[in-house]
Amino acid sequence: MNKKEFFLPGTPLYFAVKQSLLAALASGEWVRGQAIPPENQLAEKFGVSIGTLRKAVDELVSEHILIRHQGRGTFVATHESDQHFFKFFRIQRRDGYKTYPTTRLLKFRRRKATREACERLQLPKDASVFHFFNLLSLNNDLVMVDEIQVPEVLFATLNEQSLGERSSTLYNFYQNNFGINIVDTREKLSVCQADSAVAGWLDIAEATPLLLIDRTAYTYQDRPVEWRQTRANTAKYEYIAKD
Amino acid sequence: MNKKEFFLPGTPLYFAVKQSLLAALASGEWVRGQAIPPENQLAEKFGVSIGTLRKAVDELVSEHILIRHQGRGTFVATHESDQHFFKFFRIQRRDGYKTYPTTRLLKFRRRKATREACERLQLPKDASVFHFFNLLSLNNDLVMVDEIQVPEVLFATLNEQSLGERSSTLYNFYQNNFGINIVDTREKLSVCQADSAVAGWLDIAEATPLLLIDRTAYTYQDRPVEWRQTRANTAKYEYIAKD
DNA sequence: TTACATTTGTTCGTATGTATA
DNA sequence: TTATACATACGAACAAATGTA
Numbered sequence: 001m002n003k004k005e006f007f008l009p010g011t012p013l014y015f016a017v018k019q020s021l022l023a024a025l026a027s028g029e030w031v032r033g034q035a036i037p038p039e040n041q042l043a044e045k046f047g048v049s050i051g052t053l054r055k056a057v058d059e060l061v062s063e064h065i066l067i068r069h070q071g072r073g074t075f076v077a078t079h080e081s082d083q084h085f086f087k088f089f090r091i092q093r094r095d096g097y098k099t100y101p102t103t104r105l106l107k108f109r110r111r112k113a114t115r116e117a118c119e120r121l122q123l124p125k126d127a128s129v130f131h132f133f134n135l136l137s138l139n140n141d142l143v144m145v146d147e148i149q150v151p152e153v154l155f156a157t158l159n160e161q162s163l164g165e166r167s168s169t170l171y172n173f174y175q176n177n178f179g180i181n182i183v184d185t186r187e188k189l190s191v192c193q194a195d196s197a198v199a200g201w202l203d204i205a206e207a208t209p210l211l212l213i214d215r216t217a218y219t220y221q222d223r224p225v226e227w228r229q230t231r232a233n234t235a236k237y238e239y240i241a242k243d
Numbered sequence: 244m245n246k247k248e249f250f251l252p253g254t255p256l257y258f259a260v261k262q263s264l265l266a267a268l269a270s271g272e273w274v275r276g277q278a279i280p281p282e283n284q285l286a287e288k289f290g291v292s293i294g295t296l297r298k299a300v301d302e303l304v305s306e307h308i309l310i311r312h313q314g315r316g317t318f319v320a321t322h323e324s325d326q327h328f329f330k331f332f333r334i335q336r337r338d339g340y341k342t343y344p345t346t347r348l349l350k351f352r353r354r355k356a357t358r359e360a361c362e363r364l365q366l367p368k369d370a371s372v373f374h375f376f377n378l379l380s381l382n383n384d385l386v387m388v389d390e391i392q393v394p395e396v397l398f399a400t401l402n403e404q405s406l407g408e409r410s411s412t413l414y415n416f417y418q419n420n421f422g423i424n425i426v427d428t429r430e431k432l433s434v435c436q437a438d439s440a441v442a443g444w445l446d447i448a449e450a451t452p453l454l455l456i457d458r459t460a461y462t463y464q465d466r467p468v469e470w471r472q473t474r475a476n477t478a479k480y481e482y483i484a485k486d
Numbered sequence: 487t488t489a490c491a492t493t494t495g496t497t498c499g500t501a502t503g504t505a506t507a
Numbered sequence: 508t509t510a511t512a513c514a515t516a517c518g519a520a521c522a523a524a525t526g527t528a
Contacts, residue, residue, distance in 0.1 A: 048497080049497060069512090187483075281493060
C-alpha cells in the first residue's frame, strides 16, 4: 500500500513526518537537550528518503524546536541557550544593552481560575491555577512585574519554595521540573497604569503609565500552558519587537 | 575550474545565488508583481542545479521577498496582498477585529535631517529628509499618529499633493512611485505621553499615556529607508507582536 | 470540455564536503 | 586516524496547479 494512503489526501509526506516528530516530542519520547536519532535512522523508521526527512526537520529547526549541530546530531532545544532565552525576553535598556533579569517572587497562591483565565488556558470552568507575581530587575533597576497563571493540572507539584529558589529562567524551570517545553508565545501590547500594588513593588507613583504585555505561552501543538501579564516601566527600558 | 573558486571559501553556493538574486532585485532588474524567470532558466543562468537554485529561492520566499505560485511562477512580492500588509500593520481592536486604517495627511515639509535621523537612516550630516505626519483612523476611531521621515535622496519627487492623494498603503505607494520595496522593519516599543499637537489630532487630553512604536524600515540588503514614530491610543486597540 | 504545455511542489537517491568525537 | 552525523550539491521523476489552444 502506498504510504500516502495513511494520511489525508493533499497532505505532503514531509508534513506528516513533521507531525510525527512533534508527537514524539509531545509524548516525551525525546527530552530536552538530548539528541534525537540520526537522520538516516529516522528516514528509515518513517520509510521516507533522507531529503524528505530533512525537510520536516528543517521546519522544526526554523521554529527553534530542534537544533542541529553538524557532526554531532540534532537536539531537542532547551531554554539554556542564550539566544533562545532572549527570543522570549524582549526588554532591553534603551542604549541596546542586554542583561539577564534577577527575579524575586512576590506572591504565590493557588486559586480557582477566573473565567478569562479559563479561556486563555483552555481549561474547564472549575479548574484551578497557580497565580503568582515576580519582580524583575535589570542592572539594579526595578523594571517590571510579571503576573503569571498556570494550570494546576500541568504543574501539580509547583510550590512557593521551589519557585522562589529556582536558579534558572522560568521556562527552563518548567522544562526541568514539569517536562513542559515552551516553544511559542503570542503577545498583545498596550498601555496601562500602575495600581497601588505594582506601584509599590516598582517604587513608582501610583497611576504611572506602564507598558502592559499580555502573553499566552504555548507548548508543542499549540497547547496554551501559561498566561502572563507583564507591567513594565519603560522610562529606561524598551520592548524589542521581532520582524 | 570549480565554480566555488569564484566565491569566498566557506560560502555555500546557494548563498551566493541568493545574493545574486537580491542584487538583481535591488538593481530593479525585476520589479514589483512581475514574475522572475522560471527555475530551470535561472538554474541554467547561474550554472547550478535546480535543487541549489531552489534552496536560494526558498529563503527569499520565507523572507516574504518572493512569492511562489504553483503552475504560474515566482513573483516579486508586492504590498498589495492583505497578509503582507498586516505583517507591517500590527494594531487591531481588542476584540481581535482587523481593518484597514484610513489616513489623513496632517503636515508635510522638507527639512535638514536631525543628528538622530541621520543615524537612523545612515545619511551624511547635511542630508535632507521629508518629514510628515499622518492621522490614522480605524472604525471611525482616531487611533494613532505616524511621524515619518524619509531621505530626500531616495524620494526626490515626493510632495504634499501626491502623498495626500494616494489611494494605496504607504509602502505600496513607495513601491509604485519610487521603486522602493520595504522588506523588513525593526521596532522598539515604549510608553510616552501625548504632546499638545498629538493630543489635538487624536482628540484626547494632553499627557494621555500613549504607546510609542519606534520603527526603522529596510529595503533589500538591510538599507534603512524610513524612520517612523507611531503614537497610538490603546484605549480600544492593541499592538499584536509576532512570535 | 478536452488536451496540452508550462511551472512550481514533492519525493527520491547519490555523491561529496565538513565538523565532531 | 577513523567513524559518525550533518551540510551541500547534483539530477531525475512524477504530481499538482495554471493558462491556453
